[in-house]
Amino acid sequence: MNEAQGTKKSSNLATILWLVFFFPVGLYFLWAKTNWNKKVKWGITAFFAFIVLMGAIGNSSSSKTETTTASTEVAAKQETVAPTKPQATPTPAKPMTLEEKIKAALPESMSEVDVTTDKAIDFSTDADVPGKIDVTIDANHTGTYWDVKSTKEATWKEATDIIQKVFPMDKTIDGIIIINEVPVTTAYGKKDKNMLTTVSISRDTYSKIDFGNFDYKNIPTIADHYVENHNIKD
Numbered sequence: 624m625n626e627a628q629g630t631k632k633s634s635n636l637a638t639i640l641w642l643v644f645f646f647p648v649g650l651y652f653l654w655a656k657t658n659w660n661k662k663v664k665w666g667i668t669a670f671f672a673f674i675v676l677m678g679a680i681g682n683s684s685s686s687k688t689e690t691t692t693a694s695t696e697v698a699a700k701q702e703t704v705a706p707t708k709p710q711a712t713p714t715p716a717k718p719m720t721l722e723e724k725i726k727a728a729l730p731e732s733m734s735e736v737d738v739t740t741d742k743a744i745d746f747s748t749d750a751d752v753p754g755k756i757d758v759t760i761d762a763n764h765t766g767t768y769w770d771v772k773s774t775k776e777a778t779w780k781e782a783t784d785i786i787q788k789v790f791p792m793d794k795t796i797d798g799i800i801i802i803n804e805v806p807v808t809t810a811y812g813k814k815d816k817n818m819l820t821t822v823s824i825s826r827d828t829y830s831k832i833d834f835g836n837f838d839y840k841n842i843p844t845i846a847d848h849y850v851e852n853h854n855i856k857d
Contacts, residue, residue, distance in 0.1 A: 721793055725758060728788045730781045735763035743797035746825050746847040755797035758789060763804045763816055771855055775820055778803040779842040782822045783834070790829050798825045798847070807855060819855055823848035 719727070722738045729736055743755035762781075764774065782801050790796055801822045807815055825847045832845065843849040 724792055725760070725789050728785075728792070729760070729762075730784050732777065733760075733762040733764070733781060737761040746798055746823055752797050754795065756793075756795050757798040757800060758796055759800045759802065760785065761802045761804070763806075764819070771819070774805060775851065776840065778820045778822070780839040782824070782842050782846075783837065783839040786824050786829050786832075787834055790826060796826065798823060799829075805855065817855060818850075818852050820852070821848070821850040822846050 722740060726736060726738045729738075737760075739759045739761075740756045741759065743752035743757045744750065745752055764778070778801070781803075785801060786799055789799055801820075802818060803820045803822075804816045805819045807817045809815055822842060823846060828845060828847055843851070
């Protein structure tokens with residue numbers, strides 16, 4: 624076998640290897656490096672083209688199948704109704720105490736208010752009233768008033784408002800005691816507070832008042848007990 628035949632055989636072998644293992648590079652060697660019959664070349668090219676076409680169709684079908692499966696799974700998930708979580712039972716609000724209700728109903732003009740309840744005592748005889756209570760409202764009036772007289776009248780007006788609102792809150796309330804304190808400056812220049820007026824009104828007295836015609840300036844007159852500090856001056 625001469626050198627030309629050896630080279631041709633080597634080229635044919637290389638082309639076959641390229642076609643088998645390195646397609647489509649092998650097609651280049653098929654057409655450029657061999658002198659095979661064109662019918663053979665076209666037959667081989669058509670064969671590999673058929674294989675490529677079938678592979679592409681197979682990949683397309685697989686992709687469509689995966690897409691359909693994924694869409695079905697998504698639709699199934701969307702149709703699946705998430706289980707309803709049991710709603711937590713809201714914690715019921717703590718009911719207000721009578722003292723808190725009274726404090727909330729007081730006039731806005733009253734500040735630093737302390738509300739307490741105790742066993743009722745008859746304002747006329749000081750005897751115990753079984754099953755009843757007295758409400759004590761201790762208010763520090765820190766607002767600005769023109770003078771002592773206007774401050775006292777403000778406490779009478781507040782007392783009228785308070786007894787209208789507080790007595791109806793609870794039938795066990797037998798009396799209301801309102802202690803009104805105001806800021807003062809002692810002879811030594813120190814800031815302090817002192818009682819200006821104290822108004823005590825029983826339920827019996829409250830029931831006699833016609834609030835539609837009542838003048839709050841009559842509080843000192845109709846109160847069961849009324850105390851006024853005359854030592855506080857303008």
